[in-house]
Amino acid sequence: MSEFIEVKNIEKVYERKIALSSLSLSIKKGELIALIGPSGAGKTTLLNLLAANLSPDQGEITIDGQLLAEMTDQKKRAKKIGIIRQQFDLIGELPVIHNVLAGKLSEWGIIKSLLSMLFPQDKDDAIRALTRVGLSEKLYERTSALSGGEQQRVALARLLVQSPEIVLADEPVASLDPARAEDILALLVKIASEENQTLIASLHSVEYAKRYFDRLVALQDGQIFFDLPSSSVSDAQIASLYKLKEQE
Ligand code: ADP
Numbered sequence: 612m613s614e615f616i617e618v619k620n621i622e623k624v625y626e627r628k629i630a631l632s633s634l635s636l637s638i639k640k641g642e643l644i645a646l647i648g649p650s651g652a653g654k655t656t657l658l659n660l661l662a663a664n665l666s667p668d669q670g671e672i673t674i675d676g677q678l679l680a681e682m683t684d685q686k687k688r689a690k691k692i693g694i695i696r697q698q699f700d701l702i703g704e705l706p707v708i709h710n711v712l713a714g715k716l717s718e719w720g721i722i723k724s725l726l727s728m729l730f731p732q733d734k735d736d737a738i739r740a741l742t743r744v745g746l747s748e749k750l751y752e753r754t755s756a757l758s759g760g761e762q763q764r765v766a767l768a769r770l771l772v773q774s775p776e777i778v779l780a781d782e783p784v785a786s787l788d789p790a791r792a793e794d795i796l797a798l799l800v801k802i803a804s805e806e807n808q809t810l811i812a813s814l815h816s817v818e819y820a821k822r823y824f825d826r827l828v829a830l831q832d833g834q835i836f837f838d839l840p841s842s843s844v845s846d847a848q849i850a851s852l853y854k855l856k857e858q859e
């Protein structure tokens with residue numbers, strides 16, 4: 612049986628810099644995976660390839676047996692793959708509810724969302740999503756007036772409305788203070804588990820990666836350094852993952 616996500620022998624080169632080489636990875640539906648490794652290891656590049664924001668120079672990625680390169684229908688792709696970033700990509704001037712409903716953009720078109728023609732059904736969806744992230748009372752607040760942690764919750768609510776099968780998160784909590792970061796990460800993982808989503812998140816913090824994720828995929832210099840269940844990763848492995856790079 613084929614895996615849910617198959618990354619086969621990927622290579623990605625930027626001009627003369629090899630960002631990823633001979634990278635293969637199989638991922639099952641519903642897995643919670645943290646991508647770790649030193650800065651420059653290729654985490655963002657891998658996430659961008661999985662999001663189809665970049666194309667590999669070699670190799671291929673399949674999702675549910677289908678080549679990602681052939682999934683060109685934006686609407687269908689948005690149902691498969693959702694993305695959450697360190698900078699939340701929210702429109703600060705708009706009320707929270709509009710940013711949440713932007714998760715429906717693939718169904719809606721941007722015009723409708725900006726003209727704010729809200730149907731009761733849409734409003735209910737937004738309220739439900741905002742309630743799950745603990746922001747039900749902020750529906751009509753200007754998004755830019757919210758704190759960083761709250762804005763990341765809005766981004767999570769938007770993701771709930773989009774409801775993709777796969778969630779890709781690139782350093783989703785890097786811009787938040789530690790207490791807030793852990794809250795948001797716990798919420799991201801909780802939602803992914805409840806929705807049976809496959810979550811792949813790059814993280815700075817190995818501690819959080821081990822605490823919240825089932826599987827750690829460690830990258831170093833564009834290759835997999837180890838790929839192990841979180842519980843079996845040793846301190847020595849973590850030390851050599853980060854230390855080797857420093858000595859270069
Ligand atoms: P990480 O997210 O693990 O820090 P990246 O995927 O951002 O790593 O980068 C992997 C490597 O590719 C690094 O050496 C980086 O400098 C290089 N790289 C990333 N993006 C570009 C780009 N747009 N142009 C040239 N080199 C890049």
Ligand code: MG
Pocket residue numbers: 654655656813
């Ligand atoms: Mg990065």
